[in-house]
Amino acid sequence: MNDVERLRELVALTFDLPLEAITPATTQDNCARWDSLAHLNLMLAVEDAFGLTLTVEEMAAMTSVAAIARRVRG
Numbered sequence: 001m002n003d004v005e006r007l008r009e010l011v012a013l014t015f016d017l018p019l020e021a022i023t024p025a026t027t028q029d030n031c032a033r034w035d036s037l038a039h040l041n042l043m044l045a046v047e048d049a050f051g052l053t054l055t056v057e058e059m060a061a062m063t064s065v066a067a068i069a070r071r072v073r074g
Contacts, residue, residue: 003050
């Protein structure tokens with residue numbers, strides 16, 4: 001499983017949504033469950049799952065699955 005697929009699964013689990021609902025185009029603006037608390041939970045889960053330490057600025061900028069995937073890939 002590649003990092004994007006792992007990330008999609010993580011987002012789906014964090015937001016309690018079906019995997020099919022999560023694509024790289026999923027954003028804070030088009031996902032009703034992606035509120036500020038869910039965003040924080042997702043950022044913590046991303047750090048844990050991918051062994052990252054994110055800055056506050058990075059967390060604030062990662063408002064789409066595509067943006068998070070870019071950071072995960074390095």
